[in-house]
Amino acid sequence: MHSGIAGIDHIIVAVRDLERARDAWVRLGFIPTPRGRHLGHPTANYCIMFGQDYIELLGSAAADDPGPRLGPFLAKRQGPMQLAFAPNGSAVEARAALLASGLNPAEIRPLGRELAGPEGPVVPRFSLIDLPPEETPGLNCFVCSHLTPELMRRPEWLDHPNGVIGIKGVHILVAETAPLLPAYDQLFGIQHVTTTDAVAAIQAGPHRLLFSTPDDFMTMHPGIDLDPAFPLPGIVAIDLAIASGSRTAAFLQGAEIPFRELAEGTLVVPASEACGTLLFLSPG
Template sequence: MSLKHILGLDHVVVTVRDLDASARHWERLGFTVSPRGTHSPILGTGNYTIMFGEDYLELLGILTETEQNKPTRDYLAKREGLERAAFTTDDAAAGAAELKSRGLEALGPVHFGRPVDLPNGSTGEARFNVFRWPLDQNPGGLRIFACQHLTRETVWIPELQSHANGATRIDRVEVLAADPKAAAEHLSRLIDEPATAVGDAWKVPSGGKRADFLFYDAASFAKRYPEAVRAGAADGGATAIVLATSDLDRAAKALGALAVTHDKAVSAPANAGSGVIVSFVSQ
């Protein structure tokens, strides 16, 4: 039986060492980047967001070391990149309880917030309840958690949802794993969605009409992306974000000299996207 309180992919977290510099790098890829946010002191982190229709990308950096952000600091000691994926939940407390009823010791829920600079010059607040799957449950090296938005109007701001590259949503998250089938089946068990073979990859839907997760081995991943695109990518873990764009030519123009065209897609190399391959396909 599917998890009742998980509604599909909400956002992905790209963890970076220099938060402000990374925001400028992503702007150069044709994204509209939000003003910088500062999370509650318990988290000790700051962020920039890149908003789409129902989902988004989050650039996350450490501002102050806390117990809560130790896993992120451990990740950054090895690499920058796509550290976590968040699922939308309609009730974080009920979602955590549902995991516990299945023998998974969920962490949370935790409540936090951050100030938001609004287009009219005023300041609002974005507030969330989140819970995490146990830290040792990280299929293909990807940590997962769930996020309940209490103030969607201060996160999905229309002025932030239009991008020079035409991006409209996350189409899929691609994970490089030594054993793609095992990693996909692991995620399948954690979120109660089926794992199926699709060509040379294994796919797990995130729920509803939201993005899919695809798991590849090194050989199939190398066939999918030219060497120039894989420059700067890690040899394991979540490695690529594929975004739907309203206009593939527009995406290529926004990327400029970084654009690599291949297999009906346009991609920017990982070394231009904080260790993450950023790829665009027609919506």
């Protein structure tokens, strides 16, 4: 894409108790990676890997120190906290493209994470580019370039019993959609931003970002419970691709996980089952 962003790399779900969160997502039918620990930061994680993207369950490595980024968010709620975009090329190339588009990305910063591997600890490494909040309104975003991608994906981490195969997009609740449009026109190109009376839809490579007000979200999805105190703006739901609707429904029924089936066949798992994250599951 013209700004150097290829789509969603991963979604960070902030949780108050990392081990309980892992157990909850295992019950949902996901196979997480071993626990990782961010070098130089008070955070740890489990990742749920797919072929091209993933979900990161992020928690405090020490119960008494959630850190300056995680603590304020968890004081309000659990759930999706940040979106990491994948670069189209290297981090250097992505930053140059962002600058050429008239945007103001931060300098590239390194990140390492110690991960327990089958042959012993390994350290996946990344290059990150923070994006100014005014240039991604409604979202807390950065660009994440993988320097050691071979350490992040092993076959046994990709075959999830629930049949989920990847991320399709996210749903973001905002007070108004119209003020968002100029920033996303500039970031992704006006041809990738569409609006209706109810939503603003941004196409980020193969992924879709859907912005709406809480009222419009409930109108589009009648019968889905939404916390009336949900803090705006925020990511309320993750849209996941599944290989087979019948397979996923059978797994959820067997695990005694409550879900709704919408008219078009999408399965919806309530946020109470996934650490504050609504999950939309549909073939893709």
